[in-house]
Amino acid sequence: MMPPSASSQDAIPSVYSIDSSQSSSSSSARPSIHLEPLPAWRTAKLLPYELREHCIIYFEESLYVPALHLLISLLISGTASTTPTPAFLPPPQQLALAATLAVHPSLTTRAQSEDRLQASNLALKYLRLVLDLVGPVNGHLWEAFAFSTVETSSRRGAKRRTTGDDLSPTKDDLDSINGELANAGSVWARAQDFWHVVGWAFNCSLLHPRRWERWQLWLQYMIDVLDSDWTLRAQMRLDDPANEQDPRERSMIVQYLNGGDTPARQERRILRAVFADATSKSTGEFSEVWRNETRERKKDGDTKKPEAKLDIEADTWGLYMNDSSSSSDLEDTLPPTSPPPAVLGTNSLTHFPDVSAPFGGPLSIVLRLRLLSLLSTVSVFLPHTFTPLLTLYDLYLEHIRPLPVASFFTLISPSSMQYFHQSAASSITQIILRSLIASSAPPPLTDDLTQKDLERCYLPYPANTGSISDNAKVSLCVETLLRLLQGHCGLYWNDGHLQEAVEQGIEAREQKAKKAGKGRGKGKGDGEGERMWLRASAGRMRGLVDLVRGQEQRQDD
Numbered sequence: 001m002m003p004p005s006a007s008s009q010d011a012i013p014s015v016y017s018i019d020s021s022q023s024s025s026s027s028s029a030r031p032s033i034h035l036e037p038l039p040a041w042r043t044a045k046l047l048p049y050e051l052r053e054h055c056i057i058y059f060e061e062s063l064y065v066p067a068l069h070l071l072i073s074l075l076i077s078g079t080a081s082t083t084p085t086p087a088f089l090p091p092p093q094q095l096a097l098a099a100t101l102a103v104h105p106s107l108t109t110r111a112q113s114e115d116r117l118q119a120s121n122l123a124l125k126y127l128r129l130v131l132d133l134v135g136p137v138n139g140h141l142w143e144a145f146a147f148s149t150v151e152t153s154s155r156r157g158a159k160r161r162t163t164g165d166d167l168s169p170t171k172d173d174l175d176s177i178n179g180e181l182a183n184a185g186s187v188w189a190r191a192q193d194f195w196h197v198v199g200w201a202f203n204c205s206l207l208h209p210r211r212w213e214r215w216q217l218w219l220q221y222m223i224d225v226l227d228s229d230w231t232l233r234a235q236m237r238l239d240d241p242a243n244e245q246d247p248r249e250r251s252m253i254v255q256y257l258n259g260g261d262t263p264a265r266q267e268r269r270i271l272r273a274v275f276a277d278a279t280s281k282s283t284g285e286f287s288e289v290w291r292n293e294t295r296e297r298k299k300d301g302d303t304k305k306p307e308a309k310l311d312i313e314a315d316t317w318g319l320y321m322n323d324s325s326s327s328s329d330l331e332d333t334l335p336p337t338s339p340p341p342a343v344l345g346t347n348s349l350t351h352f353p354d355v356s357a358p359f360g361g362p363l364s365i366v367l368r369l370r371l372l373s374l375l376s377t378v379s380v381f382l383p384h385t386f387t388p389l390l391t392l393y394d395l396y397l398e399h400i401r402p403l404p405v406a407s408f409f410t411l412i413s414p415s416s417m418q419y420f421h422q423s424a425a426s427s428i429t430q431i432i433l434r435s436l437i438a439s440s441a442p443p444p445l446t447d448d449l450t451q452k453d454l455e456r457c458y459l460p461y462p463a464n465t466g467s468i469s470d471n472a473k474v475s476l477c478v479e480t481l482l483r484l485l486q487g488h489c490g491l492y493w494n495d496g497h498l499q500e501a502v503e504q505g506i507e508a509r510e511q512k513a514k515k516a517g518k519g520r521g522k523g524k525g526d527g528e529g530e531r532m533w534l535r536a537s538a539g540r541m542r543g544l545v546d547l548v549r550g551q552e553q554r555q556d557d
Contacts, residue, residue, distance in 0.1 A: 014447030199273035199286025205360025
C-alpha cells in the first residue's frame, strides 16, 4: 500500500507555526492549541464586614480550624441550588494566609498538636474549593498569591487601626491581619519569588522527604491555579480577539515570569529552578523558605533530661564524664540527615533502577513537566513578554542533553511528552535529536514532522559520536518521534520503507556504539546499562513496525 496523499493531517505541525493570535476570525490554516472546556465557575462577592471581622479575630488568635470551617461553609453554601448564587469569599489577605498555613512547618512537619495539623489540611481543602467553585479570576487569586515587593509589602504588613485617628482606615487596613504568618512570616514574604519556591520544593523532593510531602501538595495546587488562570484568559482572548489588551498579559504565570533580573538571567534561573537537583549549587541558590524548615518535631517519647549537677565531693561529675548523653544531645541540635539523591547510570543489571529517583520521584517529574509545558505555551503566544521559543528550547536542550540515559528518557519518553501539546513535543524532541545525530543526516525540508522526514532524515542515522550513551539517546529520540506521529496521524507500511529505515538505523547505531570502550570512542558513563537502553529502544521500534505491518495486512485482506 502506498502512502496517502500529502495533507496537513499526515504531519505534526511545527510549534513555530501555531497561530499566536488565537483569533476565531483568522483564515489562516495554521494550527491552534486546543483549549479544554472551562468549568462552570460561580461568581463571587466579598464577605460582609461582620463576617470578615469574625474570621480575622479567629486568625489573629491562631484559631485556624474554626476560621477555616467558617470560610468553607460560607463558600459551599448555595452550590446545591439549580441556579447557584454568588459565592462568599474573604479578602485576598485571608486567602494568602491560608496558602501559608497549608505548608508552614509549624502546622505540618513540626505540628505540636492534631489541631494544627488539621488546620493545614483544612487550608489546602479550602484553597482547592475556591479554585474548583469560583476559579482563579473570580477568586482574585492573582492578588492573593502575589509575592511581596515594594508595592505589595505594605498591603500585607499594614497594621489595623484600632483607635480613633484623624484619618479613616483604608480598606486594606480593615482587611489586614496582625500576626507573623500573615505578614513577614508568610510564604509570599519569605520566598524571593515563585521560582525560589519551585527550586526549593524540588530540592526537598531529593533531600527532605517529609517536607516534600507537603510542598508537593502546595506546588501541585499552584500549578493547577496557573494552568486554569492561563486557560481562562486564553478563552477570553478567543471571545474578544479585537481587544488590543491581551488578557493573557495579566495572567499569573506572566506575573511570576517578570522578575527583577535581566530577561536572559531570569530565563536561566527559572530553568534552574525547574531542574533543581539538590546539588550544593542548587540548594545554595534555592535555599529553604523558612529558617530551620527541615527540622522535625521531636518524637512523643522525647523528654527533656534533668540538668546534671557537678559535685566533686559526692563523685558527681555532671555531663563531663557522661559519654552516653553527648551523642543523644547532639542528635537534637543537628539538622536531620537525609539520604543522598539516587544516582542512575549503574552498570549493575541485577535490579531494575528507579528512573524517577534522580528527579525526586514520579510526582516531581510530572510537576516539572507541567511547568516546562506551561513555559512553552507562554513562549508560543507571548514571545515578547517572556522569551522567544527557540531561546527557551535551547535552554531545555542545555539541561536535558547532558543527563544520563535513564534520566534523559524519563523526560523525552512518549508518556512524558503527553504533557506538551503535540507540536511542542515534536519540536522539542527534534531540537534535542539534531544536536546528537550524525552530521550526514540531511535536515528536514520543513519543521513539520512527517513519516517521510522520519524515514529520510532521522531513522537511518546514528549519533555524531561513538558513545553508547549518545547512540542510545538518538534511538530514544527517534522512537519518541515515531510514537508521536503514530498517535497523531498513524503510521503506514509504505512498501516496507519504514521497516528498512528503522533497521538501517538500529544497525548503524549498534555498529557505531561497538567502538565505545575501544580507545577514544568511549563516552562518559558508557557501559552495559547504556547498551541495555539502546537495545531495548531498538526492540520497541521493531515491535511498532510489526504492528504497522499487521494492520496493513488486515486492511489488504
